[in-house]
Amino acid sequence: MSRTVYDLIGLAAGIAFILALKGLSHPKTARRGNLIGAFGAGLATLVVFFYSNENSSLPLNNLGWILGAIAIGLVIGVPAARKVQMTQMPQLVALFNGVGGGAAALVAIVEYLNLGAKASTPVVVFTVFTVIVGCVSFSGSIITFMKLQELMTTRPVIFPAGRFIIAATLASVLGVGGWVVTALGTTPLLILAGLSLLFGILFVLPVGGADVPIVISLLNAFTGLTVAASGYVLDSTLLIIAGTLVGASGTILTRLMAEAMGRSLFGTLFGAFTAKPQDVAAAGEERPVRSGSPDDVAILLNYARRVVIVPGFGLAVAQAQHTVRELADLMISKGIDVAYGVHPVAGRMPGHMNVLLAEANVPYDQLQEMDEVNPTFGQTDVAIVIGANDVVNPAAQTTPGCPIYGMPILEVNNAANIIFLKRSMRPGFAGIENELLYDPKTMLLFGDAKASLTKVVSALKAL
Amino acid sequence: MEPMAIVSIFVLSVFVGFEVVSKVSSTLHTPLMSGANAIHGVILVGAIIVADHSKTNLELGLSVAAIILATINMVGGFVVTDRMLEMFKGNKK
Numbered sequence: 001m002s003r004t005v006y007d008l009i010g011l012a013a014g015i016a017f018i019l020a021l022k023g024l025s026h027p028k029t030a031r032r033g034n035l036i037g038a039f040g041a042g043l044a045t046l047v048v049f050f051y052s053n054e055n056s057s058l059p060l061n062n063l064g065w066i067l068g069a070i071a072i073g074l075v076i077g078v079p080a081a082r083k084v085q086m087t088q089m090p091q092l093v094a095l096f097n098g099v100g101g102g103a104a105a106l107v108a109i110v111e112y113l114n115l116g117a118k119a120s121t122p123v124v125v126f127t128v129f130t131v132i133v134g135c136v137s138f139s140g141s142i143i144t145f146m147k148l149q150e151l152m153t154t155r156p157v158i159f160p161a162g163r164f165i166i167a168a169t170l171a172s173v174l175g176v177g178g179w180v181v182t183a184l185g186t187t188p189l190l191i192l193a194g195l196s197l198l199f200g201i202l203f204v205l206p207v208g209g210a211d212v213p214i215v216i217s218l219l220n221a222f223t224g225l226t227v228a229a230s231g232y233v234l235d236s237t238l239l240i241i242a243g244t245l246v247g248a249s250g251t252i253l254t255r256l257m258a259e260a261m262g263r264s265l266f267g268t269l270f271g272a273f274t275a276k277p278q279d280v281a282a283a284g285e286e287r288p289v290r291s292g293s294p295d296d297v298a299i300l301l302n303y304a305r306r307v308v309i310v311p312g313f314g315l316a317v318a319q320a321q322h323t324v325r326e327l328a329d330l331m332i333s334k335g336i337d338v339a340y341g342v343h344p345v346a347g348r349m350p351g352h353m354n355v356l357l358a359e360a361n362v363p364y365d366q367l368q369e370m371d372e373v374n375p376t377f378g379q380t381d382v383a384i385v386i387g388a389n390d391v392v393n394p395a396a397q398t399t400p401g402c403p404i405y406g407m408p409i410l411e412v413n414n415a416a417n418i419i420f421l422k423r424s425m426r427p428g429f430a431g432i433e434n435e436l437l438y439d440p441k442t443m444l445l446f447g448d449a450k451a452s453l454t455k456v457v458s459a460l461k462a463l
Numbered sequence: 464m465e466p467m468a469i470v471s472i473f474v475l476s477v478f479v480g481f482e483v484v485s486k487v488s489s490t491l492h493t494p495l496m497s498g499a500n501a502i503h504g505v506i507l508v509g510a511i512i513v514a515d516h517s518k519t520n521l522e523l524g525l526s527v528a529a530i531i532l533a534t535i536n537m538v539g540g541f542v543v544t545d546r547m548l549e550m551f552k553g554n555k556k
Contacts, residue, residue, distance in 0.1 A: 013505070017502050017505075018479055018483060020498060020502065021480070021483045021484055021495070021498070021499065021502075022483040024484075024487075024491065024494060024495045024498045024499075024544075025483060025484050025486070025487040025491065025495060026487075026491075027488070027490065027491060030491060030494055030495075030548050031545065031548040031549065033498065034494070034498050034501075034541060034544045034545055034548060035545070037498055037501060037502050037541065038501070038541040038545075040502075041501070041502065041504060041505050041507075041537050041541070044505050044508050045505070045507055045508055045511070045537075048508050048511045048512065049511075060511070060514075060515040061514075061515050061516075061517070062514050062515060062517060062523055062526075065514060065523060065526075065527055066511055066514050066515070066527075066530060068527075069514075069526075069527040069528075069530035069531045069534070070507075070530060070531075070534050072531050072534075073530065073531045073532070073533070073534020073535045073538065074534060074538055076531070076535050076539075077534060077535035077536075077537075077538045077539030077542070078538055078539065078542055080535075080539055081538070081539040081540075081542035081543040081546065082542060082546070084543065086546075086547075086550070089493075089497075089543060089546075089547065090493070092539070092543060093493075093496065093497045093500055093540075093543065096497075096500055096501070096504075096535065096536050096539050096540045096543070097500045097503075097536070099532040099533075099535050099536050100500065100503050100504055100506060100532070100533065100536035100537075100540075102529075102532050103506045103507070103510055103529045103530075103532035103533035103536060104503075104506045104509070106510070106525050106526070106528055106529035106532070107506060107509045107510050107513050107526075107529050109525060110513040110514075110516070110517060110522050110525045110526050110529065111513050111516070113519070113521065113522050113525075114513065114516050114517065114518065114522055216496070217492075217496050220496055220499060220500050220503075223500075223503050224499070224502075224503045226506075227503045227505065227506045227509070228473065228476075230506065230509050231509070232469060234509050234512055234513070235464060236508065236509065236512070237464070237472060238505065238508065239505060239506065239508060239509055240469065240472055240473060240476070241472060241476050242502055242503065242505045243503060243506075244472075244473055244476035244477055244480060245476050245479060245480040245499075245502070246480070246499045246500075246502050246503045247477075247480065248476065248477040248478075248479070248480025248481050249480040249481070249483060249484040249495075249499055250480075250496070250499055251480075251481075252480070252481055252484050252485060253484055253487075253492065253495060253496055253499070256484075256487065256489075256492065257489075257492055260489045260492070344489035344492075345489075349492065349493045349496075350489045350490075350492035350493055351489055351490045351491055351492045351493040351494065352493050354490045355493065355494075355547050355550050356550075358550040359550045369489075
């Protein structure tokens with residue numbers, strides 16, 4: 001295959017990626033957009049096997065190794081993507097992003113080893129960039145994965161003199177990067193990779209649970225840029241286009257997400273440098289709460305005219321989507337006005353809850369976005385908060401300095417009655433106490449969300 | 464490649480990337496991130512190229528690792544995005 005044909009096919013793949021991103025930005029075309037992207041990626045991968053130039057002849061060297069490695073990747077990647085619970089999907093995306101960054105760093109390292117002294121200075125500079133950012137993206141994504149999977153604490157990890165350690169690590173990363181460019185050599189490059197991995201860990205550790213999605217999105221944009229840089233090293237226009245597209249759109253998306261959560265990007269990334277370690281609200285302190293039985297809840301609902309259901313991650317964990325829909329249908333049949341108030345970041349990522357409720361066939365017109373539902377809480381008789389916490393925490397509006405301050409919330413505190421379905425008094429993902437739990441108009445129903453809802457449904461049927 | 468050509472490709476791609484996603488509802492943030500994530504899996508192409516160039520065992524070993532990781536990124540990314548979007552179908556109206 002000639003270089004011209006190869007480049008034209010690469011261009012077609014680049015266009016496919018643009019159409020994919022465009023499609024993914026609109027609900028109606030999103031699925032098709034993703035398929036177009038997959039087609040472009042498949043096409044780009046396929047043509048590499050048929051292209052030869054002065055550096056490579058056909059069939060490719062090490063063809064067996066290449067095909068074997070692809071097979072292993074398929075055997076790991078496809079089942080992971082198909083079998084993952086939708087509730088755990090955000091951490092899988094984080095993991096996929098991390099391995100992409102790791103792959104880009106490895107590609108740059110191999111090409112560097114291969115070129116040796118032949119490498120031109122710009123190529124070495126881009127190699128250094130790819131190794132640094134790829135490694136940061138890899139180790140940073142692993143930490144976000146562990147936070148989301150709750151393999152480690154979701155709270156910001158802040159250690160004494162943390163900011164100096166981080167700054168020193170960054171300085172040495174840049175220093176060693178300069179060393180690689182001037183001195184050339186395998187050892188400096190491997191030291192660079194090691195330090196970059198360390199920096200990625202230190203960079204993500206201080207990020208609080210609620211901000212993790214923003215960091216994933218940012219690392220995603222980083223990985224895009226590393227792919228673009230390795231495209232320069234390998235003289236591949238396609239990699240430059242694809243990587244830059246992801247880098248640019250990922251940056252915009254990160255900003256949009258930060259806006260949806262009412263966070264400044266800067267505050268998210270560097271908040272840990274300035275914030276004092278949080279007061280972990282009064283561990284062990286017993287404060288009175290009003291807890292009720294499923295019958296109490298059913299009676300309250302039976303005499304309500306308008307009920308707003310606020311679903312959170314806890315609902316998804318309990319797999320209670322279907323029971324919630326049953327309860328909603330029952331209330332509607334009794335003439336009660338029912339809506340779901342969906343916070344943009346309910347769940348673990350923006351839009352995550354919409355995916356989960358859509359899975360349970362909740363009618364789309366009952367889902368109300370925050371701006372739509374917030375003005376109606378004043379006329380709402382009962383707000384049922386199921387497994388959500390941070391997204392209804394009034395501290396976001398009233399307590400400057402708390403980690404979620406400034407995040408827009410669902411103002412359930414304006415409803416006449418509030419019912420919290422909770423497993424325990426444990427605080428939410430962001431690790432902050434919720435004053436609303438102690439409000440006199442709040443009733444708590446402890447237990448597994450699905451079991452509790454089932455009891456409420458049968459109690460309501462009996463009335 | 465000409466440096467100026469590379470700069471042009473880069474700058475134009477940045478603008479296209481900004482433009483295509485500038486208005487997107489929060490409902491689609493997660494699938495969009497996941498889809499973009501799958502797209503950078505094309506680093507697989509780069510991994511295959513360096514595997515072809517590899518002359519030492521070290522280079523080949525690292526390339527094979529890169530291919531495995533890139534394949535997971537690309538294929539897994541598109542599959543999981545499709546699963547997410549599948550949930551939306553049917554109840555849009």
